[in-house]
Amino acid sequence: MRRKLLVLIWVVLIAALCSHVAWGEEHESGGKAAKRSHSQKMGKSQKKGKSQKKGQKAATKSKGKKRTEKKTVHSESRTSSTAVHKAATASVEPAPRAIVKGMRYWSNPDYTRLAITLDREARFEYHKLPSKHEPSIPPRLYLDISGARIGAGVKDLPIGDGQLKSARIAQYRPDVVRVVLDVDSIKDFKVFTFSDPFRILIDLKGERKTEISATKETIREAPPLAEAAKSEPLEERGTPATRTRPGKIRRIVVDPGHGGHDPGAIGAGGTREKDVVLQIALKLAHKLKEELGVDVVMTRSTDEFIELQERTAIANKVGADLFVSIHANASLNRSASGIETYYLNLAKTEKAAQLAAKENGTSLEKVSLLQAVLFDLMANYKLNDSAHLAEDVQKAVYGKVNGQYGVKNLGVKQGPFYVLVGATMPSILVETAFVTNEREESRLKDPHYQDVTAEGILAGIKAYIDSLK
Numbered sequence: 001m002r003r004k005l006l007v008l009i010w011v012v013l014i015a016a017l018c019s020h021v022a023w024g025e026e027h028e029s030g031g032k033a034a035k036r037s038h039s040q041k042m043g044k045s046q047k048k049g050k051s052q053k054k055g056q057k058a059a060t061k062s063k064g065k066k067r068t069e070k071k072t073v074h075s076e077s078r079t080s081s082t083a084v085h086k087a088a089t090a091s092v093e094p095a096p097r098a099i100v101k102g103m104r105y106w107s108n109p110d111y112t113r114l115a116i117t118l119d120r121e122a123r124f125e126y127h128k129l130p131s132k133h134e135p136s137i138p139p140r141l142y143l144d145i146s147g148a149r150i151g152a153g154v155k156d157l158p159i160g161d162g163q164l165k166s167a168r169i170a171q172y173r174p175d176v177v178r179v180v181l182d183v184d185s186i187k188d189f190k191v192f193t194f195s196d197p198f199r200i201l202i203d204l205k206g207e208r209k210t211e212i213s214a215t216k217e218t219i220r221e222a223p224p225l226a227e228a229a230k231s232e233p234l235e236e237r238g239t240p241a242t243r244t245r246p247g248k249i250r251r252i253v254v255d256p257g258h259g260g261h262d263p264g265a266i267g268a269g270g271t272r273e274k275d276v277v278l279q280i281a282l283k284l285a286h287k288l289k290e291e292l293g294v295d296v297v298m299t300r301s302t303d304e305f306i307e308l309q310e311r312t313a314i315a316n317k318v319g320a321d322l323f324v325s326i327h328a329n330a331s332l333n334r335s336a337s338g339i340e341t342y343y344l345n346l347a348k349t350e351k352a353a354q355l356a357a358k359e360n361g362t363s364l365e366k367v368s369l370l371q372a373v374l375f376d377l378m379a380n381y382k383l384n385d386s387a388h389l390a391e392d393v394q395k396a397v398y399g400k401v402n403g404q405y406g407v408k409n410l411g412v413k414q415g416p417f418y419v420l421v422g423a424t425m426p427s428i429l430v431e432t433a434f435v436t437n438e439r440e441e442s443r444l445k446d447p448h449y450q451d452v453t454a455e456g457i458l459a460g461i462k463a464y465i466d467s468l469k
Contacts, residue, residue: 098122098148098198100177103169106313107161109206113313113422114157114167116179116200122148124200126191141181141189143200148177160184163206194309194418195366201309203422249465251295252288253315255325255419256281257429260305262361265330267441273328274303276444280432281326283454292462308360308418316424322389322464323427324457325419328435328444330358337437338408339401341394342429343386344421345414352415359429360418385426387412392467393428393460400456405443407433426464430457 099119106113124145150171157167165182172178181202189204256278258264264273278300285296297318299311315323329340347353357364390412398409410431420427432453433440443449 095147096120097175098145099151100145100148100154100169101151101197102154103157103167103179104310105157105159105164105167106310106317107159107163108317108319109162111206111316111424112159112161112163112204113309113316114164114181114202114204115307115309115313116143116145116202118145118148118198118200119151121195121198122146126202128189139183141183141202141204143179143191143202144172145177145179145200147175149175150177163204190422192421194421195360195362199309201422205424247465248468249294249321249461251297251318251320252322252324252461253297253299253318253320254281254285254288255299255311255315255323257325257327257359257419258305259300259303262305265328265358265435267435267444268334268438269441271435271441271445273330273435276435276450277326277328277432278303279447280450280453280457283451284324284326284457287454287458288461291458292465309422311419312421312423312427315427316422320425322461323420323423323425324393324461325417325427325429326457327359327429327431328433329355329431330436331434332436334436334438337434337440338410339394339398339433340410340413340431341390341397342413342415342417342420342431343383343390344417344423344427345383347415348413352413355431356415356417360416362418382424382426386428387414388467389426389461389464390428392463393430393457396458396460396463397430397432397453397456400452400459401449404452405449407440 098121101117101119103117104115122145124143126141126143129140129142150169154169156169159166161184163184163186165184168180168182170178170180181204183204186204186206189202191200191202193200256274258274259278260274262274264277266272281298282301285298288294288296297314297320299314300306311325312323329336329338342352342355347356353364357366360366394409394412398407401407402409417429420429433444433449435441435444
């Protein structure tokens with residue numbers, strides 16, 4: 001019994017001792033774990049702090065780097081933009097300004113044509129301003145020519161013809177030239193362009209205040225038109241008044257094509273269009289005066305150059321009743337031959353457009369542009385009368401020439417010819433023969449052929465006049 005009690009006590013003591021040791025180890029282990037945990041926590045915290053500091057430094061560096069990168073990109077972008085701008089500026093240089101080379105005008109009491117000549121094409125716009133109801137401020141028509149400057153010697157024009165008081169020109173802005181027309185009295189006006197050289201034309205029409213016969217003094221005193229038109233008083237250029245037939249056709253303008261530095265078409269044998277058409281025109285002028293008793297004005301009577309816009313301006317200025325322009329035809333096809341007569345209208349065929357380009361001294365592209373503006377100009381042209389005159393002249397010329405030489409009748413056609421633009425009377429262009437055809441070239445040089453051709457044109461004009469009675 002005692003022995004069992006002792007064993008039990010020893011068991012309890014051993015158990016208590018083991019429990020105490022285990023608790024100590026556990027406590028020590030817990031402490032170490034706690035310390036380790038605390039240390040780990042502290043370490044982590046320190047590491048975190050260091051990491052955060054490193055992160056902040058890295059972030060700062062990164063931000064700095066980004067800022068630097070942004071600056072670099074911005075700088076590169078700016079450099080790139082500047083380079084592009086420089087490249088663009090280098091590749092698209094500002095176009096040189098057009099130079100206004102001169103202003104000229106032709107006028108009579110009911111018509112004025114102003115021509116502004118430039119050295120190249122330029123954009124422009126025009127406006128009409130009404131009168132301000134003050135004597136000192138008349139109604140005005142003005143044009144602004146963009147990308148242009150005034151050339152040396154170009155100045156205001158005093159006109160005072162009853163329609164325009166003056167034409168004033170100024171450098172309105174560094175790249176804009178303004179032309180101001182001080183209007184006295186006009187009924188209508190048209191603005192259009194010619195090419196090669198580039199010209200802006202303004203045709204103004206007013207109320208007819210006097211009869212044609214009463215304008216002689218005005219015409220004689222007007223600025224020079226051309227040597228042919230100014231060389232003699234009108235009475236001496238035409239048949240004396242006592243022999244002039246009363247009627248609707250009293251004055252005819254005969255226009256030999258080309259002249260001066262412009263030879264026109266040239267044949268294989270060296271025949272120049274300007275020479276042969278002048279001879280035909282001189283013969284025609286003589287016949288018109290002698291046989292029909294009408295006053296005749298020639299745009300040129302010698303080998304001189306007359307600008308295309310001046311030719312119809314002369315006819316309008318002298319109050320002509322008919323305008324006849326004489327030419328010799330040309331073709332790349334050397335076998336092409338015959339006689340044809342044109343009046344102003346839109347070209348109906350490619351050949352008509354090509355011929356217009358030749359006679360205009362320009363390109364097919366320019367002819368197309370002229371056709372566009374003709375739509376607006378046609379209203380005031382006597383198209384039916386011109387077509388009638390062309391039919392009578394073509395029929396008579398072909399009849400006369402074919403009877404002696406045998407030629408092709410190419411008929412009456414229409415085309416956009418500069419030389420006919422703006423004429424206020426029935427106007428035609430006669431192509432007398434092909435200077436590029438060997439046989440017809442030799443005929444054109446023959447005085448007899450020239451005389452027969454002039455006889456034919458005369459007969460056609462007479463038939464037209466007779467039809468008006």
